[in-house]
Amino acid sequence: MAFRLMIQIWQQQAQINMDSPVKAQRGREAVSPAAAPDGGYAWFILLSCFLVFGLTFGVIKAFGVFYFEIQQYFETTATGTSWITSIAVGTLHVVAPVANVLSARYNHRSVVVAGGLLCSVGVVFGAFARNLIELYLTVGFLNGLGYAMTWTPTVTMLGLYFEKRRPMANALASTGECILTFVLTPLFQLLINSYSWRGALLILGGLQLNLCVCGMLLRPLQATRDVNCEVKAEEEDLSLELLPKDNSEQSNPSCPETEELKISRVSDHVTIRACFEDPEEIPNTTMKAQDSNNRTNKTELTTKILRYVDYTLITNARFMVYSMFGVFAALGFFAPALFLVPYARGKGIEEYQAAALMSISAAFDLFGRVFFGWVANLRLVETVQQLTVTVILLGSVLLLCPLASSFSELAAFSAVYGLVYGATVAIHITVLVEVVGVKRLGSALGFFMLIRSSGGLLGPPIAGFFIDQMSDYGTGFLMAGVALIVSALFLLLLHQMNRRGQGSTTKKHDMHTDKMGQSVRAEARELDMT
Structure with missing residues (x-):
């Protein structure tokens, strides 16, 4: 045996x-992984992320120009039309963890290229839609799936390439959303007037093939081993x-x-x-x-x-509190951009002036992201405190929107809204990195987007429901403002948790110092006795 x-x-x-x-x-x-270079090829990663922001969230914000045309063509309600973008935003958030897993299993470049192809195919097929259901499946689901596979890996790669300049890098990359919104909003209106909304969608599908070029720019960090x-x-x-x-x-x-x-x-x-x-x-x-x-x-x-998949993040209390902030913030983030142009058209403002409101908002959004990203990089105050102030201001501005009726008043609202919105978006990813650390950013970003998906999915339809019930687009802005102010409460809670964590760390350090001091004094007394 x-x-x-x-x-x-x-x-x-x-x-x-x-x-x-x-x-x-x-x-x-x-x-x-190698240390973040904060320069060199990192600037090409920043350029790629800049374009990805513009061709995803920039297109989502500029898509409000299509709403009035699609609503009239299919003779539907504001709620029914809002589901197109809502499904795209919800799919983007839900599929974000899957995009992170695919990036870890294969590589970021191939996932982003595949996502760019999906975006283009979804929008091109949507140009031939015969009803709203087909638009939900193409421009909504397929397009949102491609957004998730392009945005999540690119933002994760940007966080790996930058460390000291990370707040500024995130702010500069997010300005792609502002600049392309500024350019695409009047361009979409021109294309719709020239080729109808179907022809404009075909051109948009070709434009989104540039996401594949963004994916080709991604290159993994050179890791070293001795x-x-x-x-x-x-x-x-x-x-x-x-x-x-x-x-x-x-x-x-x-x-x-x-x-x-x-x-x-x-x-x-x-x-x-x-x-x-x-x-x-x-x-x-x-x-x-x-x-x-x-x-x-x-x-x-x-x-x-x-x-x-770092599933241990669900046991991190600070991460879950920040995710709840994301849910309520998403309720108010996307509705205003979608309904600003229809709201202006309902007030009797002509179509090109209504489209110009989004361009004004995008211009000030650009300035807000760059300036407040630079302020965050100075570390004058805690980033979570800065984010709390900007979110409260953003909610307050949206609550005041229904008071505006003329073009000049709406232009002033668009400028202030864009400035504060840019200040908010510029630093919310930086706060996430501070909560979980850069090594867990990929999984954290995926889980954060997944949890936030409920807010992104339900925000526009809830706003559309209030608009249909009250026959006034202004009620959609009221809903968004209330949601943002509620989200700020979770940021205040996160700030208190950070303070308690810092206090407990300081106490442990002081206790350790006292013990070392006592041992040194005891040794000194023994030497004196000898």
Whole structure:
């Protein structure tokens, strides 16, 4: 019996030796990310992210020009028309974690290129839609799916390339939304007047192929490694019998696959040694080795899952509070841009002046993002405090919108709204990085977008419902303003949690310092006594 067990153990050892080249190859791939360069090729990543912001959220904001035409063509309500953009925004948020997993499994470049193709196909097919349902499936779902596969990986890559200048980089990248909104809004109106809304959608589909070019600009950071894991694995295997027990159990954090291989080899060595020293202990030793291998397999599986989806974020209280802010903020973020042009048309303002309101908003939005992103980069105040103030101001401005009726009043509202909106959007991703850390940004961004999806999906239809009930587009702005002020309450809660966390850290540091001081004084007294 003992001889048969020894043969099985030697066979397992031979299989491990056959698998070791594969493990070593995996070890060479498991490299730690390089430090953010904050320059060089990082500026091309910023350019790519700039264009992605413009061709996703910029198109969403400028799409309000299509609303009046589509609503009249299909003879539907404001609620029915609003579902087109609402489905696109909701799909963008829901599919964001999937886009992050695909980027981790393959690479950011291929995912963004595929997303750009989906956006183009969705909009082109939408140009031939015969009813609203087909528009929901094409311009809504397919287009939103492509948005998720382009926006999420690009923003994640931008966070990896910038560290010291991250607030400013996020602000500059988000200005793509403003500039393209400024350009696309009158352009869409011109295309609609020249080629109808169907022809304008065909041209938009061709324009969104540029998202594929943005994906081609993405290049992963060059990771470095000083020690070859394969060589190290062989050296550790040869020295298992020579090193003391304490040294042989030390792990190498930079080579996780090699560590798993080493653990399995240690268990086999222990089992083989037990066969010669105490044959009666063979069953117990074999069971211990099997338990060790099972624990190693579970650890490996958990590591692989966390590499793609960091599900532990749902236990992070600060992250969940910030996600609730995102839900209520999304209720108010998208409705105003969609209904500003129809609201102006309802007040009797002619079509090109109504479209110009979005351009005015986009121009001040651009200034707000750059200026307040620069302010955030100075670190004069906590970023979460700055975000809280801008969100409250944004909600207050939206509550005042129904008081405007003439073009000059609406132009003033558009300018103030764009300025405060830009100040808000410029830093909300930076706050997310501060909450979870840059290493978890990819998974955090995916989960944040997923949780926020309910707000992005329901915001425009809820605003449209109030508009249909009250026969006044101004009620949609009131709903958005209330939602934003409620979202600011969660930012205040997050700020208090940050303060408590800093206070507990300071207390621990003070206690540690006191203990060190007491030990030093005790040693001094002993020296005096001697």
